[in-house]
Structure formats: structure tokens, C-alpha cells
Amino acid sequence: MGQLDLDGNDQEASDLEQARKEAAELNRQLKYHAYRYYALDKPEIDDHEFDLMLQRLIKLEERYPELQMPESYTQRVGGYVSNQFAAVRHAERMYSIDDAMDIDELDAWLAKTDKALGATRDNPVAYTCELKIDGLGVALTYRDGAFVRAATRGDGAVGEDVTLNVQTIHDVPLNLDRAGMEAVAHHGSGETIEVRGECYMPKSSFARLNERRDAEGQSVFANPRNAAAGSLRQKDPKVTAARDLGTFLYAVADPRMVHVSSQHGFLRWLRDCGFVVNPEARLCRTAAEVHDYCAEALAHRSDLDYDIDGVVVKVDSFAQQDALGFTSRAPRWAIAFKFPPEQRETVLREIKVSVGRLGVLTPVAEFDPVFVAGSTIARATLHNMDEVARKNVRVGDTILVHKAGDVIPEVIGPVLSKRPADAVPFEMPSTCPSCGSPVVHELGEVAYRCISIDCPAQTLERLTHWMSRKAMDIDGLGPEILGRMIDAGMVRDCADIYDKVTADGLAALPTGRFYKTASKASHRAGDPKPSGGVYTSTAVPHEVGDPIPLGEKAAAKICEQIERSKAKPLGRVLFAIGIQYVGSSVADLLADAFPSIDALMEASEEELAAVEGVGPRIASNVAEFFTIPENLQVIERLREAGLNLASDAAGEPERPQTLAGLTFVLTGSLSGMTREQAGAALKALGAKVAGSVSKKTSYVIAGEAAGSKLTKAESLGVPVLGREDLERILETGAPPEAR
Structure with a gap:
């Protein structure tokens, strides 16, 4: 649909019917994308594109006031309330903030505000400038200084009760400091105050979370804001606690509740209470100072460990805020200066496939190096086949790239007008790039996996799992020692632990620690090393000397543990092998249902699925696992090494099954x-x-x-x-x- 020229005077601009159609389409798009953003935490467009659509609708309604209906998106606060959590009505409405998309719009708002408040050169309006944190709005309620409730912004009037989850965020005080509470108006028994701010995920935490989810074959979060929202809306507070969220507080439902008269004074009160307040806030007294603050924030946004998408400029005086009041959706005394997205064009040269530690195949885009947000990038993960298809990128495409959260390189999508005629859709390989084994892709899953236990790319993770307490329980072989064994060519799969590892080989293995030596002369050939293997000298600084080996005593203990593990029951072996979805409980069920690993390998999918607690999905994985030749070879080597591959109950008289059915x-x-x-x-x-x-x-x-x-x-x-x-x-x- 063509757009009306709202700045011109041509005949098309006066066409109300066309304006009505465009406004209806914009409303539909805005509501759809707002639902994806707020309710599902799965946006399809970036914030800048959404903001441009909203600004377009605002201009249409300003030109044609009859289009401004109560149900228009311009008349509501963005956000949704899900039915997953109890509804919470806010003490006062949580408003949105109008946007200034460029410096001219910011200057127009400053001039309009100065005029409305009667500003003069000798009596200018003071503004508090704060970084606009890209997170999830929250409201925290305290009674008599004690934390009682937390809610999301929701639709502005009603939010979601996320109290239990917010309690796990370490920087949220459960009790306010006395110094701050003394400044609360009418301080006394039963006094309730609602403060507001933003819950966010640090960029560093976001990177670690997505890396872990990617390795496990799970879908990844699009940006830190969505990661924070998804983490705060967990049914299990333990998941929220593990996500490393943070908060910045900056507002109060009713400013009359606090004995302060300005925004910068209120931020000081929040700090006194024990809240975390963004340290970059600044009091500005001229438009030039506001400009400088915005320019500095834009220049240094990539230096911060949290995502910002602009600057919020607020009239500092609470009395002047009251005088300006609100529109139907936003305060007149504040504006959000939005940063433009930093994107660059480059050419996609190759899509390579890497194999993660859990066997998940990940497509990675490699493109011509390009400078984005402070550094040069030349590759970015495409996560999985679904993402490749959704973004519709092909080798040879000119693509747009940016940094998600200003830290993680990300491919936005192709510039279709520049697509080469011979560009073809990407296809995931049918065999593992690391070991050549068949790749498995189950219906309903996003991940493609290599399930060979002989795959070099998965060696460390599989061996670490094999040693774990619930598996073979081999103490002393943690990831660090295993990594050195792999580097030394000592082990590649779990069978190597039994038929290749020797006490002498372990004893000589470097541990990662080093002898200290003052100089070459401090250790003459043939001299015994001192106790603890450390040379000391007061004459010269220490230098790193020879690596310290594991030693005979530690090696003997590990070998004893390895030998003892051979007697572990079949259920432990099945769990240790690492079949997808076969946890310790399922492994025990399979060991109980089949007398030996041979019987298990011969069982059909239907027979496996018939075991109570197994089902079709697990049965399919088990059956598929035993079709891989490399897996069967490893199992035969385990048999030859003397591991217990028969059920404990095999050949023993069965006790009366008096608890059957319980x-x-x-x-x-x-x-x-x-x-x-x-x-x-x-x-x-x-x-x-x-x-x-x-x-x-x-x-x-x-x-x-x-x-x-x-x-x-x-x-x-x-x-x-x-x-x-x-x-x-x-x-x-x-x-x-x-x-």
C-alpha cells in the first residue's frame, strides 16, 4: 500500500479514505508485533522498525484526527498480561513515553516544553537525562519498608505477579534502608510505596546463556531484552535465579509519597533505600547539555554491559511535571530520544557447519569483515536450520549484520534486491562434518544431531558425563584432566578409558601447574626438586619452569576407580553412554525391562515404547543410537574390557512382586x-x-x-x-x- 505524503500538499494527502486504510493496516501490524514482543518474547522486527510504524500512525492521526479511535495503538500503553501469572493492578497507571526519532524531534520537544513552562535564559528548565535501558518494566511494592510484591508493566494498568521470581534477583532489596524510609511521607505503620524501573540481562550473561542454549540444541533468545522477559516469566523461580538478571530503578507510582521535589533528588533517595540506580544519569540545564549527553551515550553504548536503545529526557522538577501532566498514553514532561540501529551491509561467502559438544550441528555464517559497534566481525552463528529458513539467507547474498545487544554478531537478513541469480537455499549436511556419521533430525525438533559416541567434537562432554557421579562415578577424572588426556591422544571415547589408559601414562600427564624456577642456574641437572616442586629465590623474580605431572599416587587412585567402575549395574552404563533423553531413571527402566544390553539392542521400537515411562520419542532415540556402527564398536570394546552389560536381575531368582502397580x-x-x-x-x-x-x-x-x-x-x-x-x-x- 502506498503512503500518503503527510508533509506535502498534494491531492493524495487529502484522501481521507486512503489514510483510513493505511491507519488500519498500521494498527494491525503494531498490535501483531506488540503481541510478539510483549507476550511471546519472540519479535519478528527490531525496535527501530516498530517505532517508525508507530510514528507514522501518530502523524496520520494528527493530520486526520477522526482516525484517532479509542482502540488505536496510539491510545494504549504497549504490553500484554498473560494468564500464566496472577493479575496485579498497579497503584497508578504505568505510562509509555513518546519517542523522538532524531535530534530535530528532540529539539522540537525541548522548545515546546520550555515554552509551556515559561523558561527564560536566566531561569531555564532543568532536565534529568537517563539512559533508556532495554529491558522489562517492573513495579516493586514495599510495605513498612519490606518487599511484598513485584509485577510486570503489563498493559499499564494491570501487570503480572512475578514476586517469587523477582525475589531471586540479587540486587532487589528485600528491606529498605532506614535512611531512605525516613524520607517517605507520612512514614508509619502500614505505609505502602510502589517504585518502578527496568529488569534487564547483562550482555555478558546474555552471551553465556545463548551459548549454552545453542550447544544444547535449544532455541536462542533474540536479544537481552527478550532473554530478560523470558527469564522473569518462568514458572520455576530457580530458572530465573540462574539467569543473572539485574535492575535499575528510576520512578515511583506517586511522587507525593517521597519528601523530594525533583527527579535527580528522587534517584538519590532510591540509592539511599538500597536500590540500584543507573550511575550515568545527569542533570542538564540547557539544550546543548542534553545534546552532549545524548551524543556521549550513543558513542559509548557498546562499552556498557547492558543494552540501551536511547536516552530518556525528563523535566527534573516534580512541580513542573505536575503542571505539564499527561496525554492519554504518555507524560508530556518526558521524551525518549531513540538511537538509530547500527547495521552494516556485507557479503555472505560461506555457511559452515560446526558440531557442538552435545552433537548439535550449528550453521555459521562467514562474511566479508565489516566494522560494527566498535569492532570488526566476520562470522555469526545462524543457530539452526529453522533460523536459516526464517532469515532466508543464501551464500552470495548481500546481508545486513549488527550486534545483538551491541555484543553478539548477528545476521539480520538478506538484501533481496542484490541477491545473485545463482544463489541456492542452504541445506544441512546428512553426515556429521566431524566424524562422518549420519545426522539425526527428529520431527518437531529444531536441532540436527550427530549421535555417534565416537565423534571427536563431542569427546570431552561425553567423557565428562561418563565419569559423573550418577554414571560410572570415576573420581579424579574431571574436565581439566580429561582435556589433557584428549590433547595427549590418550582417549577419544569411553572405551579408551578401559583399554588405553595406563597408570604410567596418567602419572606422566601434565596437570597444568608448573614448577617455579628463579633462573636456569637455580636447577642444575640431576638436582632433586624441593618439597612441593617449587623453587624459590630472593635474588631474581620467579619464572615458569617445567610442568608438574599428575604423579604415581594420583594415577594409582584413578586406575583403581576405573577398575571399580566395571562392576556398575547396567542402568548406570546405559545412562553413562549418553543416549539423548535417556536420563538415569529411564536407564534404570530399560535395564529392568531387558536382561542385557544385547536384548536392548535387539528390541524393536514398539517393544521399547511399551516399557512404562519410556514412550515413542525415547524409544526412537534408543533404537537409532544402536544403528550407528561406531556406537556398536564402542559397546563391544566395553564388553571386552569386562564391564557389566547384563541386568543385575539376570539369572537371579526373582523376589515376589508384591509392590507391582505402586x-x-x-x-x-x-x-x-x-x-x-x-x-x-x-x-x-x-x-x-x-x-x-x-x-x-x-x-x-x-x-x-x-x-x-x-x-x-x-x-x-x-x-x-x-x-x-x-x-x-x-x-x-x-x-x-x-x-
Whole structure:
């Protein structure tokens, strides 16, 4: 649809019907993209493009006031309230802020505001300039100085209750400092105050989070703002706690609640209370000072560890703010000067595929080097095949690139008008680039995976998993030592641990620590090394000398652990091998259902899926795993090394299955035995042992320091048993009455 020329006087500009159609389409687009941004945290366009559409709609409605309807996007505060959390009504409405898309629009607003407030050269209007943090708006409520509730901005009037999640953010004070509370108006019992600000994710945390999700084959976040929003809206507060969120506070629902008269004074009050306030805020008294602040912020945005997309300019005086008031959607006393996006054109030369530590294949764009946001970039991950298709990029394309969060190189998309005629769509390889094994892509998954346990790209992660406590429990072989064993060519797969690792080889392995030597003369050939392997000298500075080997004593202990691991039950071996979706519980179910690994390898997908707790998806992965020749070769080498590849129950008389049909969940510490031992004993009587509590759970056995599983059992009315009850169950084979 063509756009009307709103700045001209041609005949087309007076066409109300065309303006009505364009406004309707803009409203539709804005509402759609706002829903993607606020409700789904999955935007399809960047903020700048959204802002341009909104500005276009505002200009249309200014030219044709009859188009400004109550349901227009210009009349609402951006945001949505999901039904995942309880609704919270804010003490006062949380407004949006109007945008200035360039310096001319900012100057026009400054001049208009100065005029409205009667500013003169001798009596100028003071403005507080603050960085515009690109995060998620939050409102924090305190009663008598104690934190009681947190809510998202939502639609401005009603937000989502995210109290439990916000409590996990370390910089949110749970109790306000006394110095700040003394400045609260009418301070006394029951006093409630609602402060507001932005929840954000640091760029460094964003990079680590996406790197981890990418390696695990999960979808990645588009930018730090979406990562913060997704993290704050988690059902499990532990997930939020692990995401390293931060806050900057800058507003209060009712300024009359605080004995301060200005924005810069209020920021000082927030600091006194214990809140984190952005340190870059500045009081400006002229338009030139505001210009300088905006220019500095734009120039140094890439130096910050948090994402900003502009500068918020506020009239500093609360009295003058009151005099200016609000429009239907925004305060008249504030404006957001929006930064232009920093994008560059370059040519996509190749899409290479890397193999992550978990076998996930990742397409990576390699393009002509280009300078963006303070540094030169020449490659960027495309994450997965779905992203390649969505962005529609092809080798040879001229592409637009930027830095997500001003830190992570990202391909925005192609310039289609410059696409070469011979450019073809990218296809993921059918074999692993690292080892040549077939690549698996399951229906409904975004990730393509190599599932060979012989794949060099996955060696360290697979071996670390093999050594872990719930797997083969080989103490002393952590990631650092394993990494050095791999570098030395000592191991490549789990079978190498048993048929290639020797005590002598381990003893000589460098540990990463070094002898210190003052000089070459300080250690003569044949001299014994001093105790602890450290040479000292007061004459000259220390220099790094020879690497310290692991040593015979440590090597002997590791070899003893390796030998002992051969007797681990089949369930442990199945878990340690690392079949996708086969956790320790599923591995035990498979070991119980099949007498040996040979029987498991011969089982059909249908037989595997028929095992209770397995199902079609896991069955497909297990069956696929045992079709890879490299996997079968490793298993044969494990057999030759003497590992236990038969079920513990194979060949033993079966105990009466008196607990068949009952499901137990174990929680807490059980004196005298581990939960794994207790679970195995219950399974021997026919019981099923689950990892989580549900309505189908028959009994929960709670030891000392039982946690959330006990709480959930009580809420669902599931019978709870103790340690003594467990002993009677194992002795008699019959469950007692629940306590």
C-alpha cells in the first residue's frame, strides 16, 4: 500500500479514505508485533522498525484526527498480561513515553516544553537525562519498608505477579534502608510505596546463556531484552535465579509519597533505600547539555554491559511535571530520544557447519569483515536450520549484520534486491562434518544431531558425563584432566578409558601447574626438586619452569576407580553412554525391562515404547543410537574390557512382586542407604520409582531435609512414609499405613 505524503500538499494527502486504510493496516501490524514482543518474547522486527510504524500512525492521526479511535495503538500503553501469572493492578497507571526519532524531534520537544513552562535564559528548565535501558518494566511494592510484591508493566494498568521470581534477583532489596524510609511521607505503620524501573540481562550473561542454549540444541533468545522477559516469566523461580538478571530503578507510582521535589533528588533517595540506580544519569540545564549527553551515550553504548536503545529526557522538577501532566498514553514532561540501529551491509561467502559438544550441528555464517559497534566481525552463528529458513539467507547474498545487544554478531537478513541469480537455499549436511556419521533430525525438533559416541567434537562432554557421579562415578577424572588426556591422544571415547589408559601414562600427564624456577642456574641437572616442586629465590623474580605431572599416587587412585567402575549395574552404563533423553531413571527402566544390553539392542521400537515411562520419542532415540556402527564398536570394546552389560536381575531368582502397580518417589536423606539403593530395593519388589510427584504417585518416602517433593505430596494428598516405614516395606514387601 502506498503512503500518503503527510508533509506535502498534494491531492493524495487529502484522501481521507486512503489514510483510513493505511491507519488500519498500521494498527494491525503494531498490535501483531506488540503481541510478539510483549507476550511471546519472540519479535519478528527490531525496535527501530516498530517505532517508525508507530510514528507514522501518530502523524496520520494528527493530520486526520477522526482516525484517532479509542482502540488505536496510539491510545494504549504497549504490553500484554498473560494468564500464566496472577493479575496485579498497579497503584497508578504505568505510562509509555513518546519517542523522538532524531535530534530535530528532540529539539522540537525541548522548545515546546520550555515554552509551556515559561523558561527564560536566566531561569531555564532543568532536565534529568537517563539512559533508556532495554529491558522489562517492573513495579516493586514495599510495605513498612519490606518487599511484598513485584509485577510486570503489563498493559499499564494491570501487570503480572512475578514476586517469587523477582525475589531471586540479587540486587532487589528485600528491606529498605532506614535512611531512605525516613524520607517517605507520612512514614508509619502500614505505609505502602510502589517504585518502578527496568529488569534487564547483562550482555555478558546474555552471551553465556545463548551459548549454552545453542550447544544444547535449544532455541536462542533474540536479544537481552527478550532473554530478560523470558527469564522473569518462568514458572520455576530457580530458572530465573540462574539467569543473572539485574535492575535499575528510576520512578515511583506517586511522587507525593517521597519528601523530594525533583527527579535527580528522587534517584538519590532510591540509592539511599538500597536500590540500584543507573550511575550515568545527569542533570542538564540547557539544550546543548542534553545534546552532549545524548551524543556521549550513543558513542559509548557498546562499552556498557547492558543494552540501551536511547536516552530518556525528563523535566527534573516534580512541580513542573505536575503542571505539564499527561496525554492519554504518555507524560508530556518526558521524551525518549531513540538511537538509530547500527547495521552494516556485507557479503555472505560461506555457511559452515560446526558440531557442538552435545552433537548439535550449528550453521555459521562467514562474511566479508565489516566494522560494527566498535569492532570488526566476520562470522555469526545462524543457530539452526529453522533460523536459516526464517532469515532466508543464501551464500552470495548481500546481508545486513549488527550486534545483538551491541555484543553478539548477528545476521539480520538478506538484501533481496542484490541477491545473485545463482544463489541456492542452504541445506544441512546428512553426515556429521566431524566424524562422518549420519545426522539425526527428529520431527518437531529444531536441532540436527550427530549421535555417534565416537565423534571427536563431542569427546570431552561425553567423557565428562561418563565419569559423573550418577554414571560410572570415576573420581579424579574431571574436565581439566580429561582435556589433557584428549590433547595427549590418550582417549577419544569411553572405551579408551578401559583399554588405553595406563597408570604410567596418567602419572606422566601434565596437570597444568608448573614448577617455579628463579633462573636456569637455580636447577642444575640431576638436582632433586624441593618439597612441593617449587623453587624459590630472593635474588631474581620467579619464572615458569617445567610442568608438574599428575604423579604415581594420583594415577594409582584413578586406575583403581576405573577398575571399580566395571562392576556398575547396567542402568548406570546405559545412562553413562549418553543416549539423548535417556536420563538415569529411564536407564534404570530399560535395564529392568531387558536382561542385557544385547536384548536392548535387539528390541524393536514398539517393544521399547511399551516399557512404562519410556514412550515413542525415547524409544526412537534408543533404537537409532544402536544403528550407528561406531556406537556398536564402542559397546563391544566395553564388553571386552569386562564391564557389566547384563541386568543385575539376570539369572537371579526373582523376589515376589508384591509392590507391582505402586509408584514411589524418594526425597531427602535416608540414613544408612542412598536414594539409589533404596530405589533399587523397591524395584526388586516390583515397584516403580519416579523422579517427581504427581496424582499417580502411590507413596512418597521422605528422609531428612526433604524438600519441594514433600510439599507437593502434601498438597496433592499423596501418602507420606518415613525411613522406618521403608525398612518395613523392604522386610515384608507390603506398604504400611501412611503417617
